[in-house]
Each structure stands twice: as structure tokens, then as C-alpha cells.
Amino acid sequence: MTPPGSLPTRRTIVALGASAVLTAFATAPQAAAADRTSTALTWYDVTAETIAAAGAPTQVTNSRTWAIAWLAAARATRSVPRGVDRAAYQEAALAAAVHHTLVTLAPSRTEHLDTTLRQTLASLPDGEARDLGIAAGRREAQLVLDSRQGDGLDPTSVNAPYPVPAPAPGLWQPTPPAYAAATQYGNRLAKPFLLRDPSQFRLDPPPALDSRRYAADLAEVRAYGAADSTARSAHQTETADFWLGSSLTLYTEPLRVALSRSPHGTAEQARQIALFHVALVDTQVATSDSKYAHERWRPVTAIRTGAIDPDPNWTPLHTTPAHPDYPSGHTTYAGAAEAVLSALFGARTAPFDLTSPIAPGVTRTYTTWRQLADENVEARILSGIHTRSADEAGIELGRQVARFVLAHAEELFTRGRV
Known part of the structure; x- marks a missing residue:
């Protein structure tokens, strides 16, 4: 179990699954220490925590959240303006890109995400590198979010209705015990x-x-x-x-x-x-x-x-x-x-x-x-x-x-x- 007063560790997240982590987050203070030497891993864990606590019911939608957040981070950190602290710029850009994406796609986690962003930025030196990195991260996140609007990977589109074929040897039919409607048909229609x-x-x-x-x-x-x-x-x-x-x-x-x-x-x-x-x-x-x-x-x-x-x-x-x-x-x-x-x-x-x-x-x-x-x-x-x-x-x-x-x-x- 997670000790009282602390966030679930990444091993707890993997071991307990989303529903248990959601319960853990309900009572845990919204704080996580950012380590300047591992900003990527800090925000990796934050992404996993966010999806565990407030993710979509469809796996591919959650994979999409990961992809958008980290594609934005990769673009934002790829080049660094001349004359600025490279590490500070890249870490600020990464944190801002992932934060902006997650706040947009999982708004219920905003308080926790804002706290973690403040902690990451507080570990970086004040100045132009940090400010430019923040701006780059937010800009790239919004560009990727905009480009993926209407891509068909939201839960409703993913589970678009599928016309079940008439029973015949070899053809899929709803299966016991629930004989539920088909899922994930809409993935093949997505971008x-x-x-x-x-x-x-x-x-x-x-x-x-x-x-x-x-x-x-x-x-x-x-x-x-x-x-x-x-x-x-x-x-x-x-x-x-x-x-x-x-x-x-x-x-x-x-x-x-x-x-x-x-x-x-x-x-x-x-x-x-x-x-x-x-x-x-x-x-x-x-x-x-x-x-x-x-x-x-x-x-x-x-x-x-x-x-x-x-x-x-x-x-x-x-x-x-x-x-x-x-x-x-x-x-x-x-x-x-x-x-x-x-x-x-x-x-x-x-x-x-x-x-x-x-x-x-x-x-x-x-x-x-x-x-x-x-x-x-x-x-x-x-x-x-x-x-x-x-x-x-x-x-x-x-x-x-x-x-x-x-x-x-x-x-x-x-x-x-x-």
C-alpha cells in the first residue's frame, strides 16, 4: 500500500491498475518532487499517473494522449535557440508541452499537473532559456492537439456501431456470457x-x-x-x-x-x-x-x-x-x-x-x-x-x-x- 501522505509510486501504478490508483489519488496530496536530472522520467510518471486516474475507457484513446503529449515534447526540445542554457530550455519545454497536453485532455487533473509544473520550473534557473522553453512547449502542444482534432480516436468513435454479419461458419458473432456489441470497430476508420x-x-x-x-x-x-x-x-x-x-x-x-x-x-x-x-x-x-x-x-x-x-x-x-x-x-x-x-x-x-x-x-x-x-x-x-x-x-x-x-x-x- 502507498504510505499515507504520499503519491503512489510508479510500481504501485503498474501493480494496482487504474481503479486502485484513482482511489489512492483521492486521498493523496497533490505534490511530486521534480528532479532536474530526470525531467523526462518525472513527466513520464506524471503521464502514467494522469491516465491511470483520469484516462479514457478505451486503450487507444489513452495511447493517443501519450503520443500527443510526447510528440509535442519531442518537437519542442529538438532545437535550442542560440545563446541560452540548453538544459534549462529543453527541460522547461518538455514539462510545458506535456503539462499543456494533459491539462487539455484530462482537465480533472489540473491541480496536480499545475503543482508538478511549478516544481519542475522552480528547479530551473530563472531567465530567457526557461521562458523560451515554456513558450515552445505550449506552442508545440497546441499545434499537435489541433492537428489531431477529429481523428476518430475518442471513445465514442472508437466504438462505432458494427453491423454483425449473419451467422455463418467462421464469421464473428457476439460471445458469451454477455453477448455484447462489438468494440473497437471505429479504430479502422480513425486517422x-x-x-x-x-x-x-x-x-x-x-x-x-x-x-x-x-x-x-x-x-x-x-x-x-x-x-x-x-x-x-x-x-x-x-x-x-x-x-x-x-x-x-x-x-x-x-x-x-x-x-x-x-x-x-x-x-x-x-x-x-x-x-x-x-x-x-x-x-x-x-x-x-x-x-x-x-x-x-x-x-x-x-x-x-x-x-x-x-x-x-x-x-x-x-x-x-x-x-x-x-x-x-x-x-x-x-x-x-x-x-x-x-x-x-x-x-x-x-x-x-x-x-x-x-x-x-x-x-x-x-x-x-x-x-x-x-x-x-x-x-x-x-x-x-x-x-x-x-x-x-x-x-x-x-x-x-x-x-x-x-x-x-x-x-x-x-x-x-x-
Whole structure:
């Protein structure tokens, strides 16, 4: 638990999840000490805290907030006027850019954000560098906010109505127990940051229903993903639980670990955070495009009603999300995150620990970003909510989008098409 009178730590944020952090913030004083040597990390944590406490109900909308805030910070810190203190200018610019974005998109957090901004600025020397940095940060934040108006990534647009197809073999239908309306259909209609079109990397169709691969996929989920599975080990169940939560939440700590070990300064850290989240917004857009282009039914529907040994009572370990199977959104996120982290920080890292709000008391240790992606593949099968084909296709889609974003990054930082 967080000690009385203090803000939740970043580990608390990751471990407790948004609802618990919201409760913690309700009683915590609105103060956080700014460390001049780590302004980027201070505002990284503030961004995570803000979204945990006042974020949107849709993950991609929260990813958008990260992307806008840190793209503005990266642009504002990229060049420094001649004759001014470089560090003071960049730190003021970063803080002002992230602050302006978060106050605009999460106004309920204004008091806390204002306090943190004052503390950051108080740690900098008075003078022209600080004043120019503040102005640059606010200007760039407003420019990016203006450019993203009406981009279709607000919660209402993200969950635009989807006309469910008539029942037919292979086609998605609402899934038990809630048989809820489809979600995230609107992502494929949204404006990406860098992709030329949401369909740019649309996947080839999933395995045919009469293929050996499809039969193998279904048999694997049936055996290992059932609520009452006798094939799934305790460790595998833990894996399914560990990766069940929001990908954005689960990857906040790995990115922070990478940043904290990076030798780069303020401007480069802002750029790294921006690239990560722009890639992940565009990945989520591309994911929904492929999902709703192929409309593949979920394993629970296939196993209960399909032609291969139907079992109307089969139930997955975890409740199936309300959107099509192919590809897995968790693995597209994991694939993109792996690609960006590996490109920016190297494929391997010193050991770091990770916790999950869905698996309290469990800590896992990693030394490569690939390990996180591999576990995501297995977790969605073990949860009974995705096929291996959907998971592996997701990894590749995420990597493709991330590689494209990294290859075209210069467009982001020169006020290109965003």
C-alpha cells in the first residue's frame, strides 16, 4: 500500500491498475518532487499517473494522449535557440508541452499537473532559456492537439456501431456470457499518425476452416484454454492471468526501465517516448482494420458451434473480448513494443522485474523484450480467447507497423502529416 501522505509510486501504478490508483489519488496530496536530472522520467510518471486516474475507457484513446503529449515534447526540445542554457530550455519545454497536453485532455487533473509544473520550473534557473522553453512547449502542444482534432480516436468513435454479419461458419458473432456489441470497430476508420491508411498492412486471411492449421489451432485452444483444462499447468495459468490486463498498462514499466537505463538526454528521451506511443496508436488502428476485414469468429464460437467436434458447454478460462479473433490485439501491441524497444535500446537488457494488476503477488523477470512478446502469444491461447494463428499474425503486424513508424520518424518531428 502507498504510505499515507504520499503519491503512489510508479510500481504501485503498474501493480494496482487504474481503479486502485484513482482511489489512492483521492486521498493523496497533490505534490511530486521534480528532479532536474530526470525531467523526462518525472513527466513520464506524471503521464502514467494522469491516465491511470483520469484516462479514457478505451486503450487507444489513452495511447493517443501519450503520443500527443510526447510528440509535442519531442518537437519542442529538438532545437535550442542560440545563446541560452540548453538544459534549462529543453527541460522547461518538455514539462510545458506535456503539462499543456494533459491539462487539455484530462482537465480533472489540473491541480496536480499545475503543482508538478511549478516544481519542475522552480528547479530551473530563472531567465530567457526557461521562458523560451515554456513558450515552445505550449506552442508545440497546441499545434499537435489541433492537428489531431477529429481523428476518430475518442471513445465514442472508437466504438462505432458494427453491423454483425449473419451467422455463418467462421464469421464473428457476439460471445458469451454477455453477448455484447462489438468494440473497437471505429479504430479502422480513425486517422493514424504515420500510416498512410489503416489498411496499409492488412493481413492475409486466416487459415481456412478446412485446413490442418485451423484444426490444430482449435485443438490447442480447446485443450489448453478451457476453464476446466487438465492440460494447462499452474505456471501456464499464471501466464494467462499475468498478461490479461491492458497492454498499455503492462508495457508502461518496461519502457520506463529502458529509459532509466538510457544514456541519452532530455530531447532524445522525449523522442523515444513519442516514437513508442505513435507506433502503438498506429498498431491499434491497423489491428482493428484486419480484425474487421476478416471477421474471424472467436474460439468459443468455433468450439461450441463449429463443424469440428462441437461442444456447446466449452468455456474459456477468461471472458472473450467483444471483437473478432484475427489478429490478437495483445500480440500486435507486443510485437510493436518489442520492435520499438529493440530498435531504440537494443534487443537485450539487464534483468528487470515486472508485475501485473491481474496477477497480484506474481513478479516475473526479463532480460529481452522478445520474452514479453513470446509470453503474450502463449497467454492468449492459454486464456482460451485466441488461436495461435491470430497471435502469431498479430506479432508480425505489430512489428511491420513499428518498423514503418521508425523508418518514417522524421515526418513526425518536422511537423509532417501529423
